[in-house]
Amino acid sequence: MEETKYTEDNIKSLDWKAHIRMRPGMYIGKLGDGSSGDDGIYILLKEVLDNSIDEFVMGSGKTIEISLQNNRLIVRDYGRGIPLGKVVDVVSKMNTGGKYDTKAFKKSVGLNGVGTKAVNALSSYFRVESTRDNQSVSAEFEKGVLINTEQLEETSRRKGTKVTFVPDEEIFKKYTYRQEYITKMLKNYVYLNPGLSIIFNGEKFYSEEGLKDLLGDSIAQENRLFPIIHLRGEDIEVALTFSKAQYSEEYHSFVNGQHTTQGGTHLAAFKEAVVKTIREFFGKNHDPSDIRKSITAAISIKVMEPVFESQTKTKLGSTDMGGNLPTVRTYIVDFLKRNLDNYLHKNTETADKLQRKILQAEKERKELSGIRKLAKDRAKKASLHNKKLRDCRIHLSDINKEGYLDTTLFITEGDSASGSITKSRNVNTQAVFSLKGKPLNSFGLSKKIVYENEEFNLLQAALNIEDSIEDLRYNNIVIATDADVDGMHIRLLIITFFLQFFPELIREGHLYIMQTPLFRVRNKKETIYCYSEQERRDAIKKLTGKPEITRFKGLGEISPDEFKNFIGDDIRLDPVMLDKDKTIDELLSFYMGKNTPDRQEFIIDNLRLEVDLVEEIQDEINQL
Structure with a gap:
């Protein structure tokens, strides 16, 4: 075998922009098309916003203005402004920034000078344009290449920084910003920074009571076991209550204003501290799961020079608070032991309700223990020869492996559809769970059914979400069913299952519906897959002549060779989102409860008979 030459010519050093463009995942996590809240286009906005937020934290600039028009984002703050002689360097030279000097930015989010x-x-x-001392400097770039600079000029504009950017379609294919994800991000920023105003396309976001407002917006008053407990310290803020309407635990955790969606040392310490404090308050060694069952809580801490486990800062790795402060664990445990204990002593009605809740949880756990043991034994045996789950190699917990944010579980119906996806999937990041038919309607049923129903139990085990979603194995849960009446019904039943027992999966943006092509339009030179009527018409015009048109009736009809076109880079996903104006109970009652005149009217108003659509398409094809 001929030896491959390895010389100086093989060693390449990329400049800063080339490396970022070649390996974007190292800097922003994943790419995506905007259908997921952690897609790269939102990380770009977050990186710009973090700098403006840091200005507010340092006492400069109480308003941030954001405009989004045709994928062009403008972020304007009224902070101190980038030092005018460093405007170009700050946005184009690696390891250049003002946050290495901890005197200027003691508890900042962006510490490594990479973001902008x-x-x-x-x-x-x-x-980028910076204004300070009645002078301004601006610079323009294309794909990181400087194309224009405007030197010092006198101005009467207010001080601050203005950044305008358009994500590159070469990197982010066919992307679209979803305002719901931006709104959620902005709300978190104002919850964490009371007194800050963020104006987005004319809509103002503002919070006076911080994390108390966050929980107030996420759990309806009638569903709270007792009023929200709100505790504040110098470098810590906590809000918590318990839900009457959900079984599982729900946490919102933050470090230096960064939403740590995968938790970390601070969240682990918080969960331990809640259990420890409540055990000592009641003087009983209650099971941790009984204490934390149905908890809804938020914690925010500020740490000197935090260490995160990835560039996207979704999991805190720091064990120390920094400076002369104790460890993260000690700081949080001591704070809760002192403040939560005081609160419960002063608010006896809340303490009584909490104690009754714990005893009820204990009773339910004991009633379920036999069923859970049987279900776990069954799941263990099934996992040895589980035909329902075709797993992938990388999981969401593999935070240091490339692609962990792309991990996906497809929930499919029937063997034919799951077979096609299994053969064409990316075995590193895509897993398949196959349903044998229509799942049970779980509306109004207790958690007991999750263990008694083998399919639900195996799905819960596959996702690893029995106790909480902190150890969720896949970042994306994708319902992949046929686009017909039966497929729609299965979607509704699966969504009902998650809403009923694991609503935080939906709140945290993990659940999606996969769009599947309705038509294939092709000639000898080109094939176009169409997801709507309009796309089909456009494809016919583009290919001209008499192209061949195939209408897909189900996923099982699509060959594995074709399927890879729909679940790769061009996958189309619709996120399942909760209506902020409706509670989960209201949603489930309307769609899954007893048939009502209101729902019948809704169906009639929104129904379009499939047969009419098919006949219309056939007529058009015949006319070609």
Whole structure:
């Protein structure tokens, strides 16, 4: 065998922008098309916003203005402004920033000087303008390349920084910003920074009571076991209550304003502290699961020079608070032991309700223990020869492996559809769970049914969410069913299951419905897959002549060779989102409860008979 030459010519050193564009995942996690809240286009906005937030934290600039028009984002703050002689360097030279000096930014989010450089390199157009001392400087870039600078000029504009950018379509294919995800991000920013105003396309976001407002918006008053407990310290803020309407635990955790969606040392310490404090208050060694059952809580801490486990900062790795402060664990445990204990002593009605809740949880756990043991034994045996789950190699917990944010579980109906996806999937990041038919309607049923129903129990085990979603194995849970009446019904039943027992999966943006092509339009040179009527018409016009048109009736009809076109880079996903104006109970009652005149009217108003659609399509094909 001929030996491959390895010389100096093989060693390449990429400049900063080329490296970011070649390996964007190292800097912003994943790419995506905007259908997921952790897609790269939102990380770009977050990286720019973090700098403006840090200005507010340092006492400069109480308002941030954001505009989104045709994928062009403009972020304007009224902070101190980038030092005018460093405007170009700050957004185009790696390891350049003002946050290495902890005197200027003691508890900042962006510490490594990478953020705005990544935005610059991954944008087809990027402009930064800084104003201070009645002077301004601006610079324009394309894909990280400087194309124009305007030197010092006198101005009467208010001080601050203005960043404009358009994510590059070469990197982010066919992307679209979803305002719901931006709104959620902005709400978190104002909850964590009371007194800050963020104006987005004219809509103002503002919070006076911080994390108390966050929980107030996420759990309806009638569903709270008792009023929200709100505790504040110098570097810590906590809010918590318990839900009457959900079984599982729900946490919102933050470090230095960063939403740590995968928790970390602070969240582990918080969960331990809640159990420890409540055990000591009641003087009983209650089971941790009984204490935390149905908890809804938020914790925010500020740490000197935090260490995160990835560039996207979704999991805290720091064990120390920094400075002369104790460890993260000791700090949080001591704070809760002192403040939560005081609160419960002063609010005896809340303490009584909490104690009754714990005893009820204990009773339910004991009633379920036999069923759970049987279900776990069954799941263990099934896992040895589980035909329902075709697993992948990487999981969401593999935070240091490339692609962990792309981990996906497809929930399919029937063997034919699951077979096609299994053969065409990416075995590293895509898993398949096959349903044998229509799942049970779980509306109004207790958690007991999750263990008694083998399919639900195996799905729960596959996702690893029995106690909480902290150890969720896949970032994306995708319902992949046929686009017909039966497929729609199965979607509704699966969504009902998650809403009933694991609503935080939906709140945290993990559940999606996969769009599947309705038509294939092709000639000898080109094939176009169409997901709507309009796309089919456009494809016919584009290919001209008499192209061959195939209408897909179900996923099982699509061959594995074709399927890879729909679940790869071009996958189309619709996120399942909760209506902020409706509670989960209201949603489930309307769609899954007893048939009502209101629902019948809704169905009639929104129904379009399939047969009419088919006949219309056939007529058009015949006319070609």
